[in-house]
Amino acid sequence: MAGETGLTFNQLRKLAAFFGRGTLFFMEPGPVNEAKVHSPQFRTLSNQKPELSHRLKLLVERVERQRAVFLALREELDPTEVVRFSPPDLAGLSIPDAASRVREWLGLANRNNFDSYRKAIEARGLLVFRSNGYTGKWQIAKESPILGFSLYDPECPVIVIKKQDADTRQSFTLMHELGHLLIHCASSIDDEEDLYSANDEEQEANAFAGHLLVPDRFLLSIHDNERPIEAAEFDSWLEPQRRAWGVSGEMILRRLMDAGRLPSEAYAAYRRWNTQRVMPEKEGGSREHRNREPRHIFGDGYVRTVLDAMNARRITLAKASSYLDNLKISDLHKLERFYAGV
Template sequence: MERIAGINPNRFLWCCADRGISVEECASATDIAMANFDKLLAGEPSLTFNQLRKVAEYFGRGVLFFLEQGPVNDATVHSAQFRTLANQKPELSARIKALIERVEHQRTIYLTLRDEVVDGNYPHFAPPQLDGLTPKQAAAAARAWLELEPSNNFESYRRAIEAQGLLVFRSNGYNGKWQIAKESPILGFSLYDPECPAIVVKKQAADAQQVFTLMHELGHLLLHRSSSIDDDEDMHARGGQEQEANAFAGYLLIPDDFLPAIFDQERPDDVALYDDWLTEHRKCWGVSSEVILRRLMDSRRLPRQLYAAYRQWRNEQRAEDKDGGNRAYRHREPKHVFGEVYVRTVLDALNGKRISLSTACSYLDNLKIKDVRLLERHYAGV
């Protein structure tokens, strides 16, 4: 098979450096002989078109990217949002960087389809005016904007946010391109865009743990109108924009008028019993005990040392390891990862003959055709 001449070796090396891998690791990941890459670096005809396409897909680039002879311009390759996150946390893994770019790509797909689908009743982002408000005031305005009911869980919070024109992604539990690894400290990130912001939340053992991350990222988008990437340390920051996002999330999830439902006289002496004490409220509000305790502490109803003791006890508990789930429901994974608005938009475009079935498969995380049909039946309630 004919080998392609003119592949730019410097662009290939730039991709390796950007991903934080060696040429040997790229050869192993793409299952292409190292001898071919040696020829590429020597400026000789080296890869077939199919091999070059495999390399391009691995790095998330187009084939033509490697055939251009000029140097790589970071400002055109990476978006301003990507560069913002990379600057916030220079130690970001190559895997997280690749995930950020995938989210941006999925958002571009969504916006393109949204504009093309005829009679599509899709939400558009029109944020509330929060300038000059305190985090508490901003949270109250945002809660009204989201039209939240008193009782919620992760999915209802997610639907409310998506209904206001944002996309909400949740990483999956499988070791794949949409996973944030368990060992990664990253809990979530947000990508600000005046037309369609996006939030990404790391899948965790309990949905309640994801809820605070979701609202923390929403706080960055609404309060600061900026992109952000956050780890556990940020979720407990006591200053700057991270503290503002934390306060916003706490007030939004548990407004002041929720707190009288908790009776201090029923608080156990043993912090290990706090979860039982707060079970009813945790389930109703869709939050963790820690979020409730933090709000009680901020309201001067819980001593800081008891909050710290609970956190220490909680951190000493070993979370139960769970597998990634049952892939018998593979057809539902795009809904869990990309959200209902995104998936419905793709299916509407397919049904309206705006895209082909094979294109719909690629937009839905490379589902097989039979799984796309199952997904259609799932939404049809069949």
């Protein structure tokens, strides 16, 4: 307004980071153009799935805001402590070779689970969020077909995984989204149908996830002459591998089929059995460890960055709480003690 002092550029930058917008968004004259409000990543997801619910669109916006907060806080840390996203060069590689290079880039051991896969990806400068199992703003509803989405950004990509009953399904979705980011350099949103889609990019992401989680050399530990006749017994047959690799029986069977070691009829029989079986209902969990929920949702790197900024007095206790799913102050102190090992 005329005659009044406006915001400094640094103040404007922080305001933009808080709202998950670019700085120029607040500098353009005239009314807001709705078509330009959302990021290219947001519009990509909306174009892929026009039927996205309003609730899920709000979740995507929240994720973008959290990333903006993370990047703003990270810029004030010691540069030597910041891990920058620097993806491997996959140009010209076949999908199996690309998966092998990424597996090496991630430094994966032979035994893994969802947590170790997530930790390895976060250690390479990406953010990995997992939706909360409890009703709230960080939940992907159980009845929603969406399994996950990824937001490409050359500085800090984000992967969001829907919390499911089985961690093995989360592991596959995690690597599927990683495939979109590293191979296609694009944002994506995926549901159950995309895992069996004939779309070229979806097939590539599926194959990438399969080869990364279960490389060809892993299949050598499986003996075809021990394969049961009944599809219902396949999971028991593959239990040692399922536990070691943190993947589902279906994932391994698909790799065996693609390698020409399992008849397609046997794979189809397993899928029919798996679809029809009734899983026991899990009882609702306790929120006794509410203080650790931000770590489960946003990941270790994000939480540590917020706590480091708070301890360095760059942000207030109240602001740290708002960045960590509005933790109560008492729970925030518990989270601090958890990280301090007290």
